[in-house]
Amino acid sequence: MNSKHSIAVIVPGGLGAHENIPVLLGLLGRLSAKFDVSIYSFSSLEFHPSLLMASCTITTAPRLLRSNLMKAIYFIWRIRKDHKARPFVIIHGFWIMLQGVAAVLSGKILNIPSVVTLPGGDATYIPSIRYGSLSNPVHKMLAAWCIRHASRIVMLTRFQQAMMQSYGISKEQISIIPYGVDVNKFQYRPHPFSKPLQLISIGNLNSVKDPFTLMKTFSTLSRRQDCRLTVIGSDMMNGKVQDYARELGVYEKIRWEGKLKYNDIPSALSSADILLISSLYEGQAVVVLEAFASGVIVVGTNVGLLADLGDHNVTAPPGDAAALTNIMEELIRQPEKIHSLQTKNRSTAEQYSDEWTLGEYLKLYGELIALHQS
Structure with missing residues (x-):
């Protein structure tokens, strides 16, 4: 029974x-x-x-x-x-x-x-x-x-x-x-920052994700550092983000993957150094924990789970491209902090x-x- x-x-x-x-x-x-x-x-x-x-x-x-x-x-x-x-x-x-x-x-x-x-x-x-x-x-x-x-x-x-x-x-x-998150699905692969630095954004291109701040941040960083950006997510803005990337002169430095199957996300994260989040609002942003589990550093706006975790060393106010850029440059200048941050993030992913x-x-x-x- x-x-x-x-x-x-x-x-x-x-x-x-x-x-x-x-x-x-x-x-x-x-x-x-x-x-x-x-x-x-x-x-x-x-x-x-x-x-x-x-x-x-x-x-x-x-x-x-x-x-x-x-x-x-x-x-x-x-x-x-x-x-x-x-x-x-x-x-x-x-x-x-x-x-x-x-x-x-x-x-x-x-x-x-x-x-x-x-x-x-x-x-x-x-x-x-x-x-x-x-x-x-x-x-x-x-x-x-x-x-x-x-x-x-x-x-x-x-x-x-x-x-x-x-x-x-x-x-x-x-x-x-x-x-x-399933911490077994997202394998922990900590590594020093790559050259060029590999950034990744995972989320649909829509107004609440504020992809224009994402583009502005990447544009500013790319003028100072050798870096590349991978963008994963459906385009809900009819090519406006790509047009803005062309205006900023960074379109060719970006790999536009579009929507990926969920089973392909762990592989995409495994080759990234930093997950960049530019959202104006998030209820949580599950991708933060997925990146944490994978050993990827997360830099983003102070919303959702990032706001709860309260690490102001890796967060900035929504819309502040300059602050997001400065955070990443500070991390690049202090490579000795990367491993400890990756370890702490993995522990957080295992907790949640x-x-x-x-x-x-x-x-x-x-x-x-x-x-x-x-």
């Missing part, structure tokens, strides 16, 4: 065979070893084989339901129906709009705990680039309601929590659980491993289940 508890997980997507969010995919796969996991996905793309092998139950909304609101209503009904057949002990929504809202409403209807994880832009708003869900008054109202009524909110970083609080949305019961993340969620679920049953 199956003695595992059942949990319901509501996601927008990110679990496809070809398009997926690797850390979310991995987390749900590991949770399935501990729970019977029923996944309710707003996306109906072909699902990743690992979830099918993990025996997760996957439900998608009927194709005739086009709007997310109708999908949310459908899943609230479907979760209630499935709960009668095999009761859930937790309902967990990833993102607020509208997965988290559906999770909280379902929890209230069924009188069971609800958890909402906020992975990114649904907890912020950056007016200059119109990024983040909180720009919409209705979304902000729903976010505030969802956060107030969820049994527990999970955020990836304290930085993310502070950003949310700056918009007047707060909650006492918040757990900070970053996505961990994927198994650690699983353990934190298991503790959270156990706490909520025990509290509900008491």
